[in-house]
Amino acid sequence: MRVTSTSSAARTDRANEDFTGALPMAAVLIDGAGIPGAASVCRHGVAWYANRLGGDLLGLLSLARERSLPELLGEAIERVTDDHRDTCDVASPISPSAAVAVLRLSGGFVEYLVLGDSFLVLDRAGATPLVVSDPREVIISRPYASALTAAAEGSDEYHRVLRDLRANRNRPGGFWVAKDEPGAADEAITGSCPLSGLAGAALLSNGASRIVDRFGLVDWPGAMALLTSSGPAEVIRRVREAEVRHAVAADDATIAHCTDLGES
Incomplete structure (x- = not known):
């Protein structure tokens, strides 16, 4: 498998x-x-949490190919939590968390996992892409959107609404992210499909998926075609231009584009 990535x-x-x-x-x-x-x-901060979780998860993927993706993610969450349990309030509602997307080749299949608001797209030859996402946070956030817009960013009211929204995190009927509870991994969206017929795949953070779901510059078939022809950096460049054009605050944007799918 060949992977081309860009992170901005x-x-x-x-x-x-x-x-x-x-x-x-x-x-x-x-x-x-x-x-x-x-x-x-x-x-430590959010960047530390994201990098530590990603590194631990990659290590587990390399060593335990027989274990399920939720099992491996749960162990990675537990490891990172243990890394700063003695120095930080890991259970606090405002401690760092993350969305996760994972793709793995195994036994002639592509296995996938999505937890939180990242995207995983499987580019199917001769068919529309299979878009895997976890819509729970987006759905639950909708009733809070108008109150957040009305409140001055950074104000006490803004933080109160944000706290109310985050109270729905990692609880039944709410939405799930990687944080301090390994069991959250069991709530991820998972599945698999045969490798045959797949032209490629892409993992996108929600800062990069804006090219489709926020700005509508292309649809998902168009996004995959653009990745194939021009690569992840061009997708993110177009997102940045749209953010400026629409006066939208930029977000970290990351894409991993997987091609030449085949087992190693």
């Missing part, structure tokens, strides 16, 4: 809170998430 920080003065990495038979994308005030409960 939202701002030059802030660490990129996304992570992506690959093995001959797997690819991982982590989209770190922070809440205002997180530095008061975790001295």
